[in-house]
Amino acid sequence: PTLLRSCSWIAQKTQSLLLPRWGWAIRDGVIEASINHEKGYVQSKEMTDIYSTREPQLAFHQRISFCLDIHNMSVKAMRFPPKSYNKDLESAEQDLEFAKEMAEDDDDSFP
Numbered sequence: 001p002t003l004l005r006s007c008s009w010i011a012q013k014t015q016s017l018l019l020p021r022w023g024w025a026i027r028d029g030v031i032e033a034s035i036n037h038e039k040g041y042v043q044s045k046e047m048t049d050i051y052s053t054r055e056p057q058l059a060f061h062q063r064i065s066f067c068l069d070i071h072n073m074s075v076k077a078m079r080f081p082p083k084s085y086n087k088d089l090e091s092a093e094q095d096l097e098f099a100k101e102m103a104e105d106d107d108d109s110f111p
């Protein structure tokens with residue numbers, strides 16, 4: 001009997017804590033439901049099957065398109081470096097060759 005009393009007390013406390021929150025959600029339009037205060041439960045107004053609409057399919061399509069676009073851009077960035085990369089590489093090679101020539105000239109001038 002003591003356990004039953006404590007369980008009912010916990011249920012009453014839980015109900016008293018949750019019902020105001022349900023009320024706020026109903027009032028704000030987050031959920032469509034009504035509260036039966038006499039019996040202490042929340043009854044949703046309408047059971048709709050969200051998967052019978054095209055909304056989930058469109059959301060899924062948008063997510064997949066976004067992921068594919070990011071993938072394609074990253075693959076393209078890895079394959080094809082920017083045009084300026086080639087110019088920088090050529091100028092670095094020219095600088096290296098010039099430095100080698102200067103070093104050879106310096107070696108020739110000193111006995």
